Amino acid sequence: MAPEKDPAQEIKELTHRINYLNYQYYQNSVSEVSDFEFDAMLKRLQDLEEQHPDLRDPNSPTQRVGGTITKNFKTVTHRYPMLSLSNTYSEEDLREFDKRVRKAIGDEVEYVCEQKFDGVAISLTYENGQFVQGATRGDGTRGDDISANVRTIRDIPLQVHGQNYPDLFEVRGEVFLPLQVFEELNTEREEAGEQLLANPRNAASGTLKQQDSAIVASRKLGCFSYSFHCNNSPFQTHAESLQAIQKWGFKVSDTWRKCGSIEDVLAYIKEWETRRHELPIATDGVVVKVNNYNLQEELGFTAKSPRWAIAYKYPAMSSATKLIDIQYQVGRTGAVTPVALLEPVLLAGTVVKRASVHNANEIQRLDLRLGDTVFVEKGGEIIPKITEVDFSKRPADSQPILYPTHCPACGSELVRSEGEANFYCPNEKGCEPQIRAKLEHFISRKAMNIDELGPKTIEQLYKAGYVSNAADLYDLTLEQLAGLERMGEKSASNILKSLEKSKEVAYDRVLFALGIRFVGSTVAKKLAEHLPDIVALRGATYEDLVAINEIGDRIANSIIEYFQDPEHVQLVERLQAAGLKFKGEISTVEMESDKLAGNTFVISGVFESISREELQQLIASHGGKVVSSISAKLNYLVAGDKMGPAKLEKANKLGIQILSEDQFLQMIR
Ligand code: IVH
Numbered sequence: 001m002a003p004e005k006d007p008a009q010e011i012k013e014l015t016h017r018i019n020y021l022n023y024q025y026y027q028n029s030v031s032e033v034s035d036f037e038f039d040a041m042l043k044r045l046q047d048l049e050e051q052h053p054d055l056r057d058p059n060s061p062t063q064r065v066g067g068t069i070t071k072n073f074k075t076v077t078h079r080y081p082m083l084s085l086s087n088t089y090s091e092e093d094l095r096e097f098d099k100r101v102r103k104a105i106g107d108e109v110e111y112v113c114e115q116k117f118d119g120v121a122i123s124l125t126y127e128n129g130q131f132v133q134g135a136t137r138g139d140g141t142r143g144d145d146i147s148a149n150v151r152t153i154r155d156i157p158l159q160v161h162g163q164n165y166p167d168l169f170e171v172r173g174e175v176f177l178p179l180q181v182f183e184e185l186n187t188e189r190e191e192a193g194e195q196l197l198a199n200p201r202n203a204a205s206g207t208l209k210q211q212d213s214a215i216v217a218s219r220k221l222g223c224f225s226y227s228f229h230c231n232n233s234p235f236q237t238h239a240e241s242l243q244a245i246q247k248w249g250f251k252v253s254d255t256w257r258k259c260g261s262i263e264d265v266l267a268y269i270k271e272w273e274t275r276r277h278e279l280p281i282a283t284d285g286v287v288v289k290v291n292n293y294n295l296q297e298e299l300g301f302t303a304k305s306p307r308w309a310i311a312y313k314y315p316a317m318s319s320a321t322k323l324i325d326i327q328y329q330v331g332r333t334g335a336v337t338p339v340a341l342l343e344p345v346l347l348a349g350t351v352v353k354r355a356s357v358h359n360a361n362e363i364q365r366l367d368l369r370l371g372d373t374v375f376v377e378k379g380g381e382i383i384p385k386i387t388e389v390d391f392s393k394r395p396a397d398s399q400p401i402l403y404p405t406h407c408p409a410c411g412s413e414l415v416r417s418e419g420e421a422n423f424y425c426p427n428e429k430g431c432e433p434q435i436r437a438k439l440e441h442f443i444s445r446k447a448m449n450i451d452e453l454g455p456k457t458i459e460q461l462y463k464a465g466y467v468s469n470a471a472d473l474y475d476l477t478l479e480q481l482a483g484l485e486r487m488g489e490k491s492a493s494n495i496l497k498s499l500e501k502s503k504e505v506a507y508d509r510v511l512f513a514l515g516i517r518f519v520g521s522t523v524a525k526k527l528a529e530h531l532p533d534i535v536a537l538r539g540a541t542y543e544d545l546v547a548i549n550e551i552g553d554r555i556a557n558s559i560i561e562y563f564q565d566p567e568h569v570q571l572v573e574r575l576q577a578a579g580l581k582f583k584g585e586i587s588t589v590e591m592e593s594d595k596l597a598g599n600t601f602v603i604s605g606v607f608e609s610i611s612r613e614e615l616q617q618l619i620a621s622h623g624g625k626v627v628s629s630i631s632a633k634l635n636y637l638v639a640g641d642k643m644g645p646a647k648l649e650k651a652n653k654l655g656i657q658i659l660s661e662d663q664f665l666q667m668i669r
Pocket of ligand 1: 082084086115116117119121122137173174287305306
């Protein structure tokens with residue numbers, strides 16, 4: 001038998017190897033081992049750490065997946081204050097800045113232009129090559145120590161790569177939630193009937209303040225590093241330090257450029273005004289920095305910001321228009337949300353007729369009135385929003401908007417629980433839009449996938465009095481269906497077949513289909529994994545539920561409340577009697593072939609005949625894997641319309657095969 005390895009030695013070797021492989025993967029897009037081998041190494045390290053907690057290194061690569069709970073973040077003082085930048089919005093101001101700089105330090109000035117990332121500033125401290133602290137900006141002098149959360153961000157090295165680094169230094173950067181992750185998160189929230197996240201910046205900031213670092217890990221935050229701080233810096237220029245920190249394992253966006261003159265700076269700004277939309281993070285301008293550190297020192301600081309740097313901000317994409325009306329929509333969970341109807345206006349290339357107002361507080365905060373001229377803006381948000389009222393244009397006789405006290409659909413008195421921004425219609429069982437939205441959710445593709453039924457038929461069935469909850473669907477008869485307007489026998493029988501087929505849908509999707517508040521598809525899967533049947537779920541106590549990873553207070557309470565309602569219990573029992581699955585295996589993608597097995601795909605752009613989601617499902621159902629970023633080991637890039645040129649360039653550079661929509665569809669036919 002081989003002699004047992006010393007655990008300390010084995011931990012050290014595994015840590016070293018995994019760190020190296022991570023560096024190769026994330027910085028150089030090279031995979032030296034298979035995912036399987038990598039996972040096995042990580043698992044072994046986790047096991048060893050569990051057996052020998054005293055040998056656990058706080059910077060172990062196992063910390064990337066999180067698991068540390070921080071109850072209260074410690075306040076820490078920044079070694080170098082975290083200042084802000086002075087902003088400018090015009091070419092004229094930039095030329096003034098250049099003049100001031102040249103007057104102070106002479107004409108031999110070189111600038112570095114960078115993107116102004118719209119995320120959350122972070123300060124990262126390293127001692128002897130080890131990450132020791134990650135802190136938020138706070139008030140600029142003191143911030144929160146969020147080290148455990150920072151350790152989960154893969155763009156941030158826990159151990160500096162290479163050798164030539166100072167004993168003590170700080171790197172600063174911007175943490176962000178990639179736009180794609182933001183959209184996915186919001187889709188999930190929408191499904192779960194939760195309030196949507198307003199924009200990626202708030203989402204990133206909220207994520208960084210999570211107490212459970214496992215949640216942070218699941219959000220896949222990114223970080224672009226943009227500055228280096230150290231006493232006795234080994235570098236002469238900012239550009240040199242950017243290159244060095246990149247070699248050490250920090251992610252530096254390769255969008256920065258040295259500019260020899262203000263004309264070059266202006267050209268950079270112009271170029272990136274459109275190109276910035278290719279980046280995985282929202283940006284709102286360009287930061288211009290004097291490159292040479294000695295010259296930076298000569299220029300010095302004002303009380304708040306350096307004299308050697310300035311931020312040029314792109315004009316916000318905003319337009320003025322008239323507020324015609326406010327509509328109140330009742331969602332599946334009864335939440336009543338105001339939507340502003342606007343006089344159509346062109347904004348950032350699209351015609352905007354509606355804008356979100358989020359909730360009642362927002363109407364008050366903006367002091368909105370009908371007939372007001374308002375500014376609508378499209379920031380990092382997907383839906384445009386009203387940012388301001390032009391009070392000078394307010395009609396003399398305008399009246400404040402009175403938020404409805406009763407449901408616009410059923411007339412029930414609205415309720416608002418403490419701490420909630422939304423009003424709710426409590427008439428869950430009698431309010432038409434709620435009932436219909438619940439049924440539409442039930443039949444949707446990610447739930448029961450009853451594709452022969454659509455919102456139109458649901459409306460007809462409801463109006464005819466045949467269906468008012470999901471269980472009623474399974475009592476439908478051929479006669480009832482065929483008797484509906486514009487419905488033939490054939491379609492009616494297809495609907496019945498489709499309902500029959502839905503009885504094979506896996507348990508977690510049935511759970512999701514029930515539409516319990518805060519139970520989206522991911523949560524449903526988690527629940528089904530831990531509580532293998534409906535009896536276990538119904539019987540679960542608050543403690544049982546919160547013991548499940550990722551199930552928090554709100555979800556647990558919502559589930560308990562759901563099953564306290566006898567009508568819900570009856571609904572579940574009827575669905576069970578109809579033959580739906582309330583236990584057993586969890587859904588996997590149904591395999592259609594293994595034609596794409598072993599291949600990875602990145603999807604980019606928009607497609608003509610197929611949605612992105614369908615494309616993803618097709619790839620998975622033919623055995624392929626969809627990944628989010630282009631790396632050397634990627635097999636195919638499926639390119640649609642409006643794909644960013646940067647992605648295309650990267651794929652070309654790495655020699656990755658690019659497929660059009662048609663070519664891809666050919667592949668699986
Ligand atoms: S350098 C003295 N570079 O902008 C401040 N900041 O208004 C030096 N930011 O708190 C900061 N992108 O969060 C710098 N490429 C970039 C940046 C950047 C975004 C943010 C940062 C900072 C704020 C300053």
